[in-house]
Amino acid sequence: MIKRRAIGLSAILLIFGLLFAGVFLLHPYGEPDYTLAIKQGDSFYQRTATDDYFIERGKMAEESGSTNIVAAILFDYRGYDTLGEATVLFTAVAGATAMFRRERKGDEDE
Template sequence: MRKELSILIIIIFGLFLGLIALDLTFGDPDNTAMDDYFIQNGQEQAATNNIVTTIVFDYRGFDTLGESTVLFTAVIGVALMYRKLVKGDADENE
């Protein structure tokens, strides 16, 4: 029963996504004003050739700060989880 319900949900979800996907056109995005601005002005505002790096670290630096925090938190979580398993490790980290 549970398995049939799961398959039904997956089929409905797939049809839903497929109908949306058939409507989209590939290779011709509509609203490109923001990206055109970045590509036109990124070189003089940040003095950088790589526009992706300009966006990651300059225009959207807050995103990257949050991303670094997520990575840091995940590594701290992994370290805390393994800490009890590894014997003789408790004195090293203190």
């Protein structure tokens, strides 16, 4: 058992090392990055294209009209995800109440 614990621990350390090494392959934080410029449509796709789109168009009245961009993304652009997240909470509550229901029929509600 001790041996197995040692193997598991060293495996976790190795995984952490690999993931940490992966951080250096990411683009630098906070700087626009032009290594990923791919021709798409009439222009070049950047890694930040989606973010730029949200920031620029999200506030405009014809798109969402919300000055809080987080709310615009949450309820307009990714509203379906928000419905899913709300459902996750609903599921958790339904599951928890199912675990705390009364056990037999006819028991008094406590």
